[in-house]
Amino acid sequence: AQSVTQLDSQVPVFEEAPVELRCNYSSSVSVYLFWYVQYPNQGLQLLLKYLSGSTLVKGINGFEAEFNKSQTSFHLRKPSVHISDTAEYFCAVSSGGFNKFYFGSGTKLNVKP
Amino acid sequence: EAGVVQSPRYKIIEKKQPVAFWCNPISGHNTLYWYLQNLGQGPELLIRYENEEAVDDSQLPKDRFSAERLKGVDSTLKIQPAELGDSAVYLCASSSGQSNSPLHFGNGTRLTVT
Numbered sequence: 001a002q003s004v005t006q007l008d009s010q011v012p013v014f015e016e017a018p019v020e021l022r023c024n025y026s027s028s029v030s031v032y033l034f035w036y037v038q039y040p041n042q043g044l045q046l047l048l049k050y051l052s053g054s055t056l057v058k059g060i061n062g063f064e065a066e067f068n069k070s071q072t073s074f075h076l077r078k079p080s081v082h083i084s085d086t087a088e089y090f091c092a093v094s095s096g097g098f099n100k101f102y103f104g105s106g107t108k109l110n111v112k113p
Numbered sequence: 114e115a116g117v118v119q120s121p122r123y124k125i126i127e128k129k130q131p132v133a134f135w136c137n138p139i140s141g142h143n144t145l146y147w148y149l150q151n152l153g154q155g156p157e158l159l160i161r162y163e164n165e166e167a168v169d170d171s172q173l174p175k176d177r178f179s180a181e182r183l184k185g186v187d188s189t190l191k192i193q194p195a196e197l198g199d200s201a202v203y204l205c206a207s208s209s210g211q212s213n214s215p216l217h218f219g220n221g222t223r224l225t226v227t
Contacts, residue, residue: 042220103156
């Protein structure tokens with residue numbers, strides 16, 4: 001089974017500063033990688049996904065993530081955050097050939113004015 | 114397209130009472146998931162359906178939890194009897210069934226057991 005580690009449970013950052021949310025996964029076999037965002041009292045919304053090809057993927061709301069196979073990482077970045085980015089972010093992995101998704105424990109991004 | 118619809122949004126019950134949650138997936142999505150999300154944690158799979166067949170229910174506490182997906186469309190998740198520790202958010206998600214297809218989530222049902 002896969003495991004997904006989000007190293008930071010909370011990340012405070014000032015508005016317009018850059019941010020990186022870290023995600024590492026366990027397996028080195030073919031994987032598909034996802035980042036989701038969850039606003040209070042809502043379900044999870046897809047931010048971006050890595051399936052194959054370019055290791056740098058761009059998503060909604062100005063977020064991007066880089067797949068690093070050798071380090072089994074998929075860190076999420078944004079060069080300049082807004083107050084509206086305050087939410088919880090989840091990294092997820094699914095293994096090729098299976099419809100099973102594994103989620104990290106989440107990182108709460110708190111953007112301060 | 115209409116998203117995944119869940120109801121109710123909130124439910125408060127006393128322990129030992131039964132409760133049921135309903136989910137209608139995105140039209141055409143064959144795969145349906147029920148996830149449990151405890152406060153401050155990521156979603157944990159309870160059960161996955163491929164059409165009307167439960168193909169992964171290894172994490173479903175079968176002594177008190179049951180689920181069904183009649184006709185391979187909408188689904189219900191039931192708890193009977195509920196315990197205090199069942200207080201959590203229950204999320205439903207659907208996908209087209211490919212492992213590279215993302216999950217689409219509903220807004221969840223927040224259950225409080227008193």
